Amino acid sequence: MTRNTLAQRQEALVRALVDGGPVPDGFDPAAIAAAxxxxxxxRDAHSAAATRRRRRWWRLS
Structure with a gap:
């Protein structure tokens, strides 16, 4: 497997995990959906926590 092919497979897996993209060959669709x-x-929880920290910081300034 070439480095380029591995990068493309990893990109497809990440896209399936976080963006709802198609599940790459060789992966269990149910497991990918759950993960x-x-x-x-x-990601959403982290984003909300960062927003709360920003608001608190602005009030302290």
């Missing part, structure tokens, strides 16, 4: 839901929840 993707966790990834998106974690």
């Amino acid at each position: 993707g839901q966790v990834c998106r929840h974690k």
Whole structure:
């Protein structure tokens, strides 16, 4: 497997996990759907926490 092919496969996997893209060959669609839901929840929770920290910082300034 060439480096370029590996990068393309990794990109497809990440896209399936966080963007709802098609599941690459060789992966269980149900497992990818479950893992993707966790990834998106974690991303959204982190984003909300960062927003709260920013608001608190602005009030302190």
